[in-house]
Amino acid sequence: MAVLSLSMSWVSTTIHNKLNSIHCNELPRANSSIFSSNNITCSKEAASNEEDRTKRRTLLLGVGALTSSLFQASALFAEEIPANYRAFVDSSDGYSYYYPSDWRDFDFMAHDSAFKDRYLQLQNVRVKFLPTDKKDIHDLGPMEEVIPDLVKHRYAAPSQVATIFDMQEKSIDGKNYYTVEFQLTSRIFSTTSFATIAIGNGRYYTLIVGANERRWRRVRNKLKVVADSFRVLDI
Template identity: 65%
Template sequence: MVIKTQNMATSSVSLNWVPPATFTKKSNLPWPQSNELARAATFSLRNSVTCPKETTSNEENTCKRRLLLLGVGTVTAGLLPATSLLAEEIPQNYKAFVDIPDGYSYFYPSDWREFEFRGHDSAFKDRFLQLQNVRVRFLPTEKKDIHDLGPIEEVVYNLVNHVYAAPNQMANILDMKERTTDGKNYYTFEYELTSSNYASASFATLAIGNGRYYTLVVGALERRWRRVRDKLKVVADSFKVLDI
């Protein structure tokens, strides 16, 4: 699991059921319930990294940045409710990404790796197929609920045809649905974008909360869609807005 926290060094957990964590710029922690982690996250560093005393100011600043990115720690399991530590909460072959400061979470395939996607807050991609990926972005909004944008049919049509599709692409909306989780409403839809030499298919999930309009998109090349559709649908359906 990957958890993004503010002003916090990268941390990994040594719980029996948690698989070995790979170091990323985010923290690896057990799956929290909503904002429980924000109340319970007290870190005890198992390993310490120090800067040499004799350094220039530039070297010291560089060292401090490295400490923030490379610090290794653990979370005391007893600080989290027992129900938060149940491995079955995360589907097999998936990991959880939890962004506490920005108020959202989702599952992603466990063999995907994090990468930078311009204009997005978080993103993961297949290790071998870069166009098979998930990314999340958000924008400020004064609206309080996804229903404030309009009916799902109207919202999805406008997004797919006028935002997601390039001028040379043909858009095809395959499915759309609404869901309510923990009192928050979500729109999730499936669509295809086709041009003369390229075709892709994707799921997108929309939500509003915390004064933000969140969008998660997970997709792949159209020729692979039949094989990976169900796998990527888990990602789209797992997106949740957390209270911050």
């Protein structure tokens, strides 16, 4: 998982290393300059010798190669990120989403990225993907058939009872998404979640964001922003 920031100060470390997460309060607007005076400083005076000019050309070429892969993410978040959220953009694995700004990243088994509330373990978001030969979620079948099968046979454990509250379908920039609101209940506890699925880049992506059922009414709208923000990026 390689996560791309829209900060040029990030260039030197990401060329050889993958990041686990990114915290950015606001990605630049589509018409804003990616180059910031805090990140790259270029002298207005002519270089005194060819060595200086060569160094600058090398730096700019490296930055140009990186920023070309960031334009799509920049356009995706052309509008300001909602207050109290941050953007996670993984341009290498081809997806992005918002998450609450006070959440922290953590390892969730078999998932590519995950963030959770600092105090409530069950209040979290996580994303994973699997290879597929499908081109679009419509290839899986109609939403009314696909979603119930997923919730009851994939998301729910044998000891849990699954209840579906709502299903939605949307299309953004030529990519289709299914989102479902569902509850899983066992003898010990219940959780309620949103799941958004999509297919692209030869991958089947799943984002799930949820909370303890007792807190759901208080945090539902907050977590719906996360579910609705999920996007598949071309890679």
